[in-house]
Amino acid sequence: MDFRNIPPVKEQIMKCVRCGKCRSVCPVFAEIRNETAAPRGHVFMVQMLRDGVVEPNNEIYERLANCLMCETCSINCPSGIDIHELNAAARSYIYENNPSLGKELIFDTLWTKPGLLKTSTKLMWGAQKTGLQPLARRTGLTRLLPGDLGKAEQILSSVPARSARSQLKNKYKAQGEKKYTVGYFLGCGTDLLNPGVALATVDVLTRNGCEVIIPPETKCCGLPHIANGKLETARLLAIHNIKIFNMYDFDYIITDCASCSSALSRKNMEFLLGGLKIEDEAKLFADKVMDLTKFLIEIIDIKIPENGYNEKIKVTYHDPCHLANAQGIKSEPRELLKRIPGVTLIEMSDANRCCGGSGTYVLTHYDLSMKILDKKMDSIMETGAEKIATCCPSCIMQLKHGTKRHNYKSEVVHPIELISQAYNKPILKK
Numbered sequence: 001m002d003f004r005n006i007p008p009v010k011e012q013i014m015k016c017v018r019c020g021k022c023r024s025v026c027p028v029f030a031e032i033r034n035e036t037a038a039p040r041g042h043v044f045m046v047q048m049l050r051d052g053v054v055e056p057n058n059e060i061y062e063r064l065a066n067c068l069m070c071e072t073c074s075i076n077c078p079s080g081i082d083i084h085e086l087n088a089a090a091r092s093y094i095y096e097n098n099p100s101l102g103k104e105l106i107f108d109t110l111w112t113k114p115g116l117l118k119t120s121t122k123l124m125w126g127a128q129k130t131g132l133q134p135l136a137r138r139t140g141l142t143r144l145l146p147g148d149l150g151k152a153e154q155i156l157s158s159v160p161a162r163s164a165r166s167q168l169k170n171k172y173k174a175q176g177e178k179k180y181t182v183g184y185f186l187g188c189g190t191d192l193l194n195p196g197v198a199l200a201t202v203d204v205l206t207r208n209g210c211e212v213i214i215p216p217e218t219k220c221c222g223l224p225h226i227a228n229g230k231l232e233t234a235r236l237l238a239i240h241n242i243k244i245f246n247m248y249d250f251d252y253i254i255t256d257c258a259s260c261s262s263a264l265s266r267k268n269m270e271f272l273l274g275g276l277k278i279e280d281e282a283k284l285f286a287d288k289v290m291d292l293t294k295f296l297i298e299i300i301d302i303k304i305p306e307n308g309y310n311e312k313i314k315v316t317y318h319d320p321c322h323l324a325n326a327q328g329i330k331s332e333p334r335e336l337l338k339r340i341p342g343v344t345l346i347e348m349s350d351a352n353r354c355c356g357g358s359g360t361y362v363l364t365h366y367d368l369s370m371k372i373l374d375k376k377m378d379s380i381m382e383t384g385a386e387k388i389a390t391c392c393p394s395c396i397m398q399l400k401h402g403t404k405r406h407n408y409k410s411e412v413v414h415p416i417e418l419i420s421q422a423y424n425k426p427i428l429k430k
């Protein structure tokens with residue numbers, strides 16, 4: 001698809017009135033006080049790219065790639081410009097003019113084949129266990145990794161031994177009377193980095209009258225590809241997943257990952273597949289997609305059992321950008337936490353500010369990502385919370401790194417893990 005014909009590029013750029021509202025809310029601009037790092041500057045850059053005033057080269061790509069894709073600018077833009085979409089489309093256009101073998105290996109070969117992705121995660125786990133990873137660090141071998149990967153590999157320092165997929169069946173019956181047939185979209189981050197979240201999701205859904213089917217052919221939701229200039233690969237992944245999930249007669253398609261639910265949303269499907277033959281099939285699919293937190297509140301109206309706690313546990317909640325900004329889901333995760341017996345929710349001062357993880361961003365922009373994370377950790381630590389809850393594997397990974405970095409003794413969890421624990425055993429003993 002020609003970059004110039006993508007709706008945000010074709011129609012929205014001209015609506016920019018240069019008001020600077022986007023700039024005032026951008027977490028990257030707060031760190032790099034330079035117009036080229038600001039969303040307003042990005043809009044202008046994309047316009048110049050579209051009009052052929054600047055060449056689609058790597059220098060422009062790097063400037064656009066400073067953006068976290070957190071969507072804070074887009075939701076604050078009075079002209080309704082999807083600034084992150086403009087940026088993603090431009091990155092893809094530049095990438096197509098400057099392809100890189102490294103990116104093709106990562107995003108086309110590894111990240112489109114779940115088996116290969118799993119094998120590389122296992123290799124990482126093996127390196128930790130055999131002591132090869134610390135050895136590679138001591139000898140400086142990790143400094144040879146591309147971009148900021150050498151610094152960022154410490155983020156991936158606790159890869160679980162077993163994926164969720166290897167511990168789950170493809171189908172689970174509802175406990176008690178069946179109310180819904182649910183397709184569980186098990187994303188790569190939950191599967192490989194947070195398998196406990198997937199087990200908890202299946203546990204809570206089945207306890208609440210859902211038959212859960214986990215299609216084994218599911219592939220990545222495509223969000224890492226969108227952020228890395230691989231729009232065409234993201235389209236192919238979306239088409240694959242639509243075809244797989246549409247083969248079933250699901251009432252809902254549920255995911256516990258904020259990034260996946262935003263990638264599978266109608267808005268993103270329109271961005272990726274609008275005007276293509278598959279558009280109607282994509283809408284059919286996207287209209288069934290719902291984030292787990294919203295499903296448990298709006299559809300299930302979950303009642304979490306009283307286990308007779310007489311102690312309270314302090315939990316604070318961080319809004320993943322792809323849930324709060326991309327989908328407007330803020331109250332549901334909080335409501336879930338409040339419904340867990342024994343939990344006291346303590347708001348941090350800036351729950352809706354990005355943690356700096358943003359999927360692969362921390363791997364490509366480690367130092368900048370850490371500056372943003374440190375601010376987030378300051379507001380988390382002010383709460384004194386014993387647990388930090390959030391709904392995105394990337395945020396979980398980043399905040400775990402933040403707690404280590406600041407030596408803050410607090411566990412980072414997905415709300416569904418606390419709910420599952422409440423069903424199975426008290427969080428705190430009586």
Ligand code: SF4
Nearest residue numbers: 016017019020022077
């Ligand atoms: S907020 Fe919107 S209209 Fe204002 S400068 Fe940014 S992109 Fe332009």
Ligand code: SF4
Nearest residue numbers: 026067068070071073
């Ligand atoms: S998406 Fe986030 S990081 Fe990117 S320009 Fe907008 S506010 Fe800044």
